[in-house]
Amino acid sequence: MKSVFKSLVWLLIVVAPALNAAETINWKHWELDAFAAAKEENKVILVSVGMEGCAACARMESLTYTDSDVIGLINENFIAIEVDAEARPDIGERYSDWAWPATIFMSPDATQVLAIRGNRVPRNFIPILEDMAAKHAAGTLEPDPNSPYAAPPEPADTELSLIRDDLRAQIDRSLNRKYGGWGRSGIGGEQSGSRLRHLYLRAHLYNDDELHELALKGSAGFLNAIDPVWGGSYIAAFPKDMEIPARFGALRAIPEKRILVQSNAITAFAIGYQHTGDEKYLEGIREIDRYLKNWMMAPDGTFYTNQKSMPANLPRGMSASDYWLLPSDAQRREFGTPPVDHAVYTDRNGEVISAYIIAYETTGNSDYLDRAIRAATAILGSRMQDDGWVVQATPNNAADNDARMRPLVTETKPFLSAQAWFGTALLSIYRATGDAEWLVAADRIGKSALTLLQDEKNGGFFATVPDATAAIIAPRKPLESNGTAASFYFDLAIYTKDDRYKSVAENAIRGVAQPSIIRREGKITGEFAMALEKVTTSYVEFSIVGDLSHPNAQALFDAGRIVFEPRKLLHYEEPGRYPDRGIPSMYICNPDMCSIPIEDPADVMKQAAAFHGPAASL
Structure with a gap:
C-alpha cells in the first residue's frame, strides 16, 4: 500500500506538472530574455498581439492556442511572446497594421519574416507554423517587405500646409458620402472619432455646408450603434439597407464595447447637438454615460477598458448577436453577463476625460465635468511619478481576478500615448474650468515627456x-501619438506663453511626416490631421482679464465655453498683455487680430464668429 501511495505522490508531483506544461504554450513577455532565447536556441519567434475586448482574439485563444497540435508545434519550434496591445501601447501601435489579433513571425535575430491579420483556426494555422519551421530549417526565411517602419532618419522639410492638404485628400478618398464615416459601412466606432472631429473642424474653417452635412451623418451613425438595454455603443453597426454577413444576424452590429468607442460616441453626439440642438444627440450622450457609470467605472472614478462580446457559457446554438438582441436586463442576466476587462489605462482615460469635457461644454451638465475631474484626480494621485510623467497602468485587484487571455503586465516606464492623451485631458479640464492647477499638472507632463521621449536630433x-x-x-516614433503630442504642445504653448513648445509641436509633426508613413497609416491618421490643422491654421484664444471674483468674469467664461470653435483656448489671464479695464473683459485673438474688449457675455458668440477661418498670416 505504501508503494502505491508513493507512486501516486510521484505522479502528482512530477508527472502531472509535466503533462500540464505540455498542454499549454510556453508564452514569454516582450523582453530581452525572450529574444536572447530565440537566438541562443536558434528558433523562430512568434509574437501574438491582441487585446482583451477583441472577440477574434478570444476565438484564437480558446480554439487555436489550446489545440494540442498547435501547442506542440509552437513549443518545439518557436519562442512564443504574447503582448496586450493596450498595456503596451508602443508594441500595439507597432503592429496595428495587422490588428487584431496580429501574429508576427521573426527569424531568431528578430527580423520580421511574416505577419498575419486576424483569427486563424488550427486547420489553417498549423500549415503556417509548419511552413515557418521548414523555411527556417532550410535557411530560406526572407525579410518581410511590409515590416513596421522605423523612425525616419531625418525630419520632413516639406511645407506643412502641403502635407496637410495631401492628408486631407487621403482621408477624403475613404469618406462614405452615403452613410457618413469612412469605409464601406460608414461609421467604425474606434477609427472614426478623430476623423469626425477633423471633418467638423474643416467644415467650420471654411463654412463648408457639404462637409458639415457629412459630419452630421457621422454623428448620426453613432446613434445606430447604441445598445438599447444597457446603453453604450457597439464597436460598429451596419446601415439597414446594407447586405451583411449572416453571423451579424438581426442585431446588425459587432457587439464589442470598447472604451475608445464610448469616448468617440460622446464626442460625436456632443458636437452634433451643438450644431443642431437635436434632442437625439443629448439622449445619445445620456445612453453612453449610463453605460459608463453602471459598467465601466472603477471605484476611484477611472474607467475600465472594455466589455467582452458574450458571457462565458452561452448555450450551444446561441450566438453573441442572439444574446445582445434579448430585450431586457433580466433576460440577459439569465445567461450571465459579458465579462469586463478591469484594467485601467491612462491613455484611454485621457480620451474619456476629454470627451466628457466636450459634453459638459456643450450641455452645461455639471455631472459630466465632475466625472472628468474625478477620473483625472485619481490618475494624478496614483500614477504621476516624481519627475512628472504618468504610468500607463497599475495593478488592481479587479483586473487580477479577471479571466484574462494575457496577464496584465504593468510597466513602470513612460509611454508617449499616456503622456500625450492625459496631458490633453488636463488641458481640456483647464479650458472648461479656468482652474490653474490643471495647467500646472499638464505642464509637468509636458516637460517630463520632453526630457524622456523627445528625439532631440x-x-x-x-x-x-x-x-x-x-x-x-529599432525604436519607433508613432504617427498618431506624435499627432496627439503635437496638438498638446501647441495648446500648451499658447496657454503658458512658452514659445519653445510651439517648436516642439512643429518638430513632432516633421519628425514623422514622411509621405510613405502617412500613406501606410491610411485610416489611422485623424489625430495627426488635427495637429496639422492646428499648426497651419492656428489657435483662437479667449482670454478673460479683470477681477475674477466679479460675476461678469464667470459669465464671460460661460459664454466662451459654449462657443463651438475646435481650436478654442479659453482661460483667465492676469493683466499685462491686455489692460485691466475695471470690469472683466474678454479678448478673442488669433495671430492676425484681436476683438474689441467684450464686456457683455451676449456679444461673445457674435465676436467669435469673426475668427472661424484660418489665420491669414500663416
Whole structure:
C-alpha cells in the first residue's frame, strides 16, 4: 500500500506538472530574455498581439492556442511572446497594421519574416507554423517587405500646409458620402472619432455646408450603434439597407464595447447637438454615460477598458448577436453577463476625460465635468511619478481576478500615448474650468515627456524610453501619438506663453511626416490631421482679464465655453498683455487680430464668429 501511495505522490508531483506544461504554450513577455532565447536556441519567434475586448482574439485563444497540435508545434519550434496591445501601447501601435489579433513571425535575430491579420483556426494555422519551421530549417526565411517602419532618419522639410492638404485628400478618398464615416459601412466606432472631429473642424474653417452635412451623418451613425438595454455603443453597426454577413444576424452590429468607442460616441453626439440642438444627440450622450457609470467605472472614478462580446457559457446554438438582441436586463442576466476587462489605462482615460469635457461644454451638465475631474484626480494621485510623467497602468485587484487571455503586465516606464492623451485631458479640464492647477499638472507632463521621449536630433517623440530590446528592434516614433503630442504642445504653448513648445509641436509633426508613413497609416491618421490643422491654421484664444471674483468674469467664461470653435483656448489671464479695464473683459485673438474688449457675455458668440477661418498670416 505504501508503494502505491508513493507512486501516486510521484505522479502528482512530477508527472502531472509535466503533462500540464505540455498542454499549454510556453508564452514569454516582450523582453530581452525572450529574444536572447530565440537566438541562443536558434528558433523562430512568434509574437501574438491582441487585446482583451477583441472577440477574434478570444476565438484564437480558446480554439487555436489550446489545440494540442498547435501547442506542440509552437513549443518545439518557436519562442512564443504574447503582448496586450493596450498595456503596451508602443508594441500595439507597432503592429496595428495587422490588428487584431496580429501574429508576427521573426527569424531568431528578430527580423520580421511574416505577419498575419486576424483569427486563424488550427486547420489553417498549423500549415503556417509548419511552413515557418521548414523555411527556417532550410535557411530560406526572407525579410518581410511590409515590416513596421522605423523612425525616419531625418525630419520632413516639406511645407506643412502641403502635407496637410495631401492628408486631407487621403482621408477624403475613404469618406462614405452615403452613410457618413469612412469605409464601406460608414461609421467604425474606434477609427472614426478623430476623423469626425477633423471633418467638423474643416467644415467650420471654411463654412463648408457639404462637409458639415457629412459630419452630421457621422454623428448620426453613432446613434445606430447604441445598445438599447444597457446603453453604450457597439464597436460598429451596419446601415439597414446594407447586405451583411449572416453571423451579424438581426442585431446588425459587432457587439464589442470598447472604451475608445464610448469616448468617440460622446464626442460625436456632443458636437452634433451643438450644431443642431437635436434632442437625439443629448439622449445619445445620456445612453453612453449610463453605460459608463453602471459598467465601466472603477471605484476611484477611472474607467475600465472594455466589455467582452458574450458571457462565458452561452448555450450551444446561441450566438453573441442572439444574446445582445434579448430585450431586457433580466433576460440577459439569465445567461450571465459579458465579462469586463478591469484594467485601467491612462491613455484611454485621457480620451474619456476629454470627451466628457466636450459634453459638459456643450450641455452645461455639471455631472459630466465632475466625472472628468474625478477620473483625472485619481490618475494624478496614483500614477504621476516624481519627475512628472504618468504610468500607463497599475495593478488592481479587479483586473487580477479577471479571466484574462494575457496577464496584465504593468510597466513602470513612460509611454508617449499616456503622456500625450492625459496631458490633453488636463488641458481640456483647464479650458472648461479656468482652474490653474490643471495647467500646472499638464505642464509637468509636458516637460517630463520632453526630457524622456523627445528625439532631440530629428524631432518627434519615441513611443517609450528605449529599453534593452532597442538594440534588437529599432525604436519607433508613432504617427498618431506624435499627432496627439503635437496638438498638446501647441495648446500648451499658447496657454503658458512658452514659445519653445510651439517648436516642439512643429518638430513632432516633421519628425514623422514622411509621405510613405502617412500613406501606410491610411485610416489611422485623424489625430495627426488635427495637429496639422492646428499648426497651419492656428489657435483662437479667449482670454478673460479683470477681477475674477466679479460675476461678469464667470459669465464671460460661460459664454466662451459654449462657443463651438475646435481650436478654442479659453482661460483667465492676469493683466499685462491686455489692460485691466475695471470690469472683466474678454479678448478673442488669433495671430492676425484681436476683438474689441467684450464686456457683455451676449456679444461673445457674435465676436467669435469673426475668427472661424484660418489665420491669414500663416
